[in-house]
Amino acid sequence: MKKEQQIDLYYQMVLIRRLEERGAELYQQGKIGGFMHLYIGQEAVSTGLIAAREPRDRVITAYRDHGVALNCGISANEVMAELLGKATGMSKGKGGSMHMADTSKNMWGGHAIVGGHLPIASGFAIGDQYAGNDNITICMFGDGATNIGYFHEALNIAKTWGLRVLWVCENNQYGMGTAVDRASAVTDIRQKAEGYGMKNGQVDGMDVLKVYDAAKDALDYVRKNSQPYLLEIDTYRFRGHSMGDPERYRKAEEVKKWQENDPIGIFNKQLLEKKVATAKVLDEIEARVEEEIAKAVEFAEASPEPAAEELYSDIYAD
Amino acid sequence: MAKITMREAISQALMEEMDRDPSVFIMGEEVGVWGGTYAVTKGFYDKYGAMRVKDTPIAENAIIGGAIGAAMVGQRPVAELMTINFGFSAMDYIVNQAPKLHYMFGGQFTLPLVIRAVGGGGRQLGATHSQTPDAIFAHFPGLKVVSPGTPEDAKGLLKSAIRSNDPILFIEHATMYQVRGEVPEGEYTIPIGKSKVQREGKDVTIVTYCKGLELSMKAAEELSKEGIEVEVVDLRTLRPLDMEPVIESFKKTNRAVVVEEGWKSYGVGSEIVSRIYEEAFDYVDAPIIRVAQKEVPLPYNRTLEQAALPQVHDITAAVKEVLK
Numbered sequence: 218m219k220k221e222q223q224i225d226l227y228y229q230m231v232l233i234r235r236l237e238e239r240g241a242e243l244y245q246q247g248k249i250g251g252f253m254h255l256y257i258g259q260e261a262v263s264t265g266l267i268a269a270r271e272p273r274d275r276v277i278t279a280y281r282d283h284g285v286a287l288n289c290g291i292s293a294n295e296v297m298a299e300l301l302g303k304a305t306g307m308s309k310g311k312g313g314s315m316h317m318a319d320t321s322k323n324m325w326g327g328h329a330i331v332g333g334h335l336p337i338a339s340g341f342a343i344g345d346q347y348a349g350n351d352n353i354t355i356c357m358f359g360d361g362a363t364n365i366g367y368f369h370e371a372l373n374i375a376k377t378w379g380l381r382v383l384w385v386c387e388n389n390q391y392g393m394g395t396a397v398d399r400a401s402a403v404t405d406i407r408q409k410a411e412g413y414g415m416k417n418g419q420v421d422g423m424d425v426l427k428v429y430d431a432a433k434d435a436l437d438y439v440r441k442n443s444q445p446y447l448l449e450i451d452t453y454r455f456r457g458h459s460m461g462d463p464e465r466y467r468k469a470e471e472v473k474k475w476q477e478n479d480p481i482g483i484f485n486k487q488l489l490e491k492k493v494a495t496a497k498v499l500d501e502i503e504a505r506v507e508e509e510i511a512k513a514v515e516f517a518e519a520s521p522e523p524a525a526e527e528l529y530s531d532i533y534a535d
Numbered sequence: 536m537a538k539i540t541m542r543e544a545i546s547q548a549l550m551e552e553m554d555r556d557p558s559v560f561i562m563g564e565e566v567g568v569w570g571g572t573y574a575v576t577k578g579f580y581d582k583y584g585a586m587r588v589k590d591t592p593i594a595e596n597a598i599i600g601g602a603i604g605a606a607m608v609g610q611r612p613v614a615e616l617m618t619i620n621f622g623f624s625a626m627d628y629i630v631n632q633a634p635k636l637h638y639m640f641g642g643q644f645t646l647p648l649v650i651r652a653v654g655g656g657g658r659q660l661g662a663t664h665s666q667t668p669d670a671i672f673a674h675f676p677g678l679k680v681v682s683p684g685t686p687e688d689a690k691g692l693l694k695s696a697i698r699s700n701d702p703i704l705f706i707e708h709a710t711m712y713q714v715r716g717e718v719p720e721g722e723y724t725i726p727i728g729k730s731k732v733q734r735e736g737k738d739v740t741i742v743t744y745c746k747g748l749e750l751s752m753k754a755a756e757e758l759s760k761e762g763i764e765v766e767v768v769d770l771r772t773l774r775p776l777d778m779e780p781v782i783e784s785f786k787k788t789n790r791a792v793v794v795e796e797g798w799k800s801y802g803v804g805s806e807i808v809s810r811i812y813e814e815a816f817d818y819v820d821a822p823i824i825r826v827a828q829k830e831v832p833l834p835y836n837r838t839l840e841q842a843a844l845p846q847v848h849d850i851t852a853a854v855k856e857v858l859k
Binding site: 275306307308309310311312316318319320325326327330333335336337338339340341342343344345347348366367370371373374377530531532533534535 | 560562586589591592594596597599600601602603604605606607608609610612627628631632636637638639640641642643644645646647676677679699700701
C-alpha cells in the first residue's frame, strides 16, 4: 500500500477514536440521548475493510456504526450532528447513533436489530444480481448476530443463489455481556460458514494492514466467483457494550491485556518502524483531528433542531 | 367489461406490470416451477424465467428481508407470503423494518415493495393457518395495507401498489380466488387509500372490506327483499384509512354496522366505530354494531369453524338490530 494511503488510514482511525471520546463526554453531559455504542478498540476492522472496497461496493452494518460512517466518507460534522439529533445529521436527526447512512457514499446504515440487517444485505445482492452488475455488499455484524435465525437464512440464500456478499463477523468476544463460548455452539465463528459450503477466513482485527489484505482477497474472491465469503475478524471493544455498561462480565486485567494491543498504537509503531511516516507527521494528524472534532462539535451544537413539521415528513415516499 | 375471477385479476395485474417495468420481479415460496400454491403465478416461470420468478427457500426472513434490500437498491420486488400466517415469522421485516427505513434515515431509502399475502379462514386449515390479522399490520405507520374485495379492485390496486414507492402489504383472501366480477377492458389503476361505496342505500351503512364485502353484498341483497336498503362502503385500504365516504354515508343513514373477518377485540371495526363517534357523533341514531370473528382460535371442524366466522345472517341480524 502506498505511503499516503497508509497515513490516511491512520488518520481515519484516530478520527474515529477522538470523535467517540468526545461523543462519550457529550453523552455524559446529556447532549446525546438514547443508546450509544462505541467502536473504540475496533477501529482497525472497518478502516482496513472499507479501504479495500471499490466505491461501488455497498456497506451495511449494525448499530456500532460511527466508525463505519466515517470510513465510508461521511463527515465528522454530520456524524456529530446526528448524534446530537440535529437537522443537519445525515438522517436529519431522526435516526441517531444507531442509524447512520449516506447512500451517496454507499453506506447503507446503521441497523439496530441484532442480525436484522443480514437478510437485507442479501437483498441488496439480490438487487445487484438482478441488475447484472458486479457490486459487492459488505455486511458487518457482531459475533452475537451469528446465533440468531436471520444469520442462517441470509447465509443460506446467499450461497444458494450465488450472491455477492462479503459477510464480515467482527468477533469482539462478547454479545453484550455474554462471552462467545457462553452463547455460541462453536467459538470459531468462521466454522458456521462451513455448514453452508461457504468459503471463509479469519484475520487479526487489531492490525489494520492485515485486515486490509484479507479483505482485498475476500472481495476479489466474491467478485470473481459470484459467491459469498465469510470473514471473521477478531477484535475487542475497549469500552462497554454501550454507554452505562457496568462491565461485570469481564475482568479489568483482560481489558488491559487487549489494550496493550491497541490497533492505533500498533499501527503507529508500524508506520514509524517502516519509516512510512515520521513522528512529526503522526503528531500533526493528532492535531488535525483535534481541530476537526472541535469544529464538528461546534457545527453540531450550532445546527438547528429538526423543524416541528419534520415529525410528519418521510413517513411515506408517495 | 370482461367478467374474470379474482385469481385472473391478480395474475393479470402482475403480468401487465412485469411486462411494463423490467425492475418488477416476483419472489416467494413455490411461485415459480409450482406456479403458486393458489395458482396465481401459473405460467409465469415459463414466460419470465428463474431470474424474474424466484423460488425461495422456506425462509420468510430471507424472503421479506431480501425483498426489502432489493427494493432499497432500486428494484421493484413483489414478495409473496404463501399465507399471511407465515408473515409472523417475518414480523420484524413487515412491521419493524419496512415501515421505518424511509423515515428513520431521513428519507434516504425508498422501498418500492409489495408483499402479497393470503389470509382468511374457511378452508379448514386449523388455527395457525386461518387467521385474518389485518388489524395488527394496519397498526404501523409507514406501512400501507391494502385488501381488495372485488376482482376490479384487486387488479387496479395491485397495479398501483407495484408502482408505488412505499412498502405495501397486499392481503388477498384464500376463499375468494374464484369470485368473479366485471373488470374494465385495457389499462387501468385504482388509487391506494380510497374507500368506495360498492352499493348505495339509505337506511344503514355497512362498513367493510375484503371477505366482509362479499358477505355484506349478499346480506344487502337479502335485506333489500325485505325493503331495507343498506349502503355498503368498502375500505379497500386499511392504512392510510379513507374515512370520508364512511362519514358521508353515515351522515345520511345515521346507523352503521361494521363487518370484518378478524377478531372483534382491537380490530378494524374498533377503529372504524371510534372514528365515526369522533367525527360524526351528532349523527348517531343507534349504537353501532360490529360483526366479527368469535374470540377463539379457528377450529378445524367445518361446523365449528363456520360458527366462529362471521356469516351473512349475522350481518342481516345486526342491520335489523341497529334499525330497532
